[in-house]
Amino acid sequence: MNSTLIAILLILVAPFVGGLLYGFERIVKARMQRRIGPPLLQPFYDFIKLADKRKMVVHSAHAFLGIMHFFSLWFALAVLLLGGDLILVIFLHLLSSALLILAAYSTRSIFSHLGANRMAISILAYEPVLIIIAVSIYILTGSFDAGAAFSSEQPLLYKMPLAFIALLLVLPIKMKKSPFDVAEAHQEITGGAELEFSGIFFEALYTAKWLDYVFCYTLVFLFAGSNILLGIALMAFTFLYLNALDNSSARVNYKQMLRFSLGVSFSLAFINLLINSLS
């Protein structure tokens, strides 16, 4: 009962936590480049400013799909935090991405279409790995529920270290960070799928990005089981690793990304699955 209450509270504050996380990340990234960086509350300033812009809509379905992207992502996060079915969580996340892809395809902008294409390819790159990880968790805990993973006595990390490495390799794709940020690629296709959103409708996507951060770090936390200290350590490590990688690497093209993800990350996760199912 108590844990459910904590989960509901976490779900409600998730956008704020994600915003703080994003602000902190911008500071850390700036410090890594020997800059001072923006204030911690910068994402919220951006949020308020975007609400104050004049509304420009490409067409109503486009704006609606963007807002639905935010809500479906929040729903996926809620299911994950409440300890729901992992396969369901992964497919709900897929649904939210699919809504954004549909929105991007519904405009006439070439950059938007390119971004949608690349986003679909990114999903192809990270989705199989996540599903294999979910199956590994099923074999270890006997249940697809995230709740079983959260409450397992022994941290899952000790049983499936290769799957954790695979997760670390696909997280940059999911969070659109270098070297796997082809879907967003700000200097190349100026944001891709989010290109045509503006003002208060871009806000939905901007906040969805914060939620995605919370989602990804919760996936990392899953590996620590009931050991909260280990979970925090894992999240801190992942945070530093992602930012260091983002700052130090150049973008690869989508073919290299797909080859690496399906070749290396998927193999690692699959070997881990084989070891788990045989032992």
Add this chain to the structure above:
Amino acid sequence: MNLSAYRKKSPWILHYNAGGCNGCDIVILACLGPKYDIERFGMINTGNPKQSDILLVTGPVTKRSRERLVEIYGQMPEPKVVIACGACASTGGVFRGMYNCEGGVDQFIPVDVYVCGCGTRPEQIIDGVVQALAILEAKTKEMETSVQLNKAAIPEGEQLNRRHIAAEIEMPVMI
């Protein structure tokens, strides 16, 4: 709650080179680097007109780039401010009167702040942006259109005359 106070806390910059020598562009990028670090004011170089507040234009407007300039300006949602960066963007600079150039940016879109210099210095650009923020805060969400859209179309084959198409501007902020 007064939201307009937050405009100057997160100005997102769109940078457009209307046909210059790339000198001012490099200076703008230097502003983003470790020494000047304008991200500490919350500024991001977005590259997307639909999500930006400040349009930084460099270079004289060439005949190829004038439609793009007006188009980009039209795609930015209000409130928005335009900064003409450098001598070329302000008046045409050394390119003024050349057959392929139209002269300053203010012939096509209303300019709020002019930053002089060839090339501009990073400190001047930052100062110009800070002055632009004060203008941005006072602006409303009223539609702003380009100068050219208010004028009659120029006949095909006619040479553009600067005196005929120049915008009526109030006293600009000079730095």
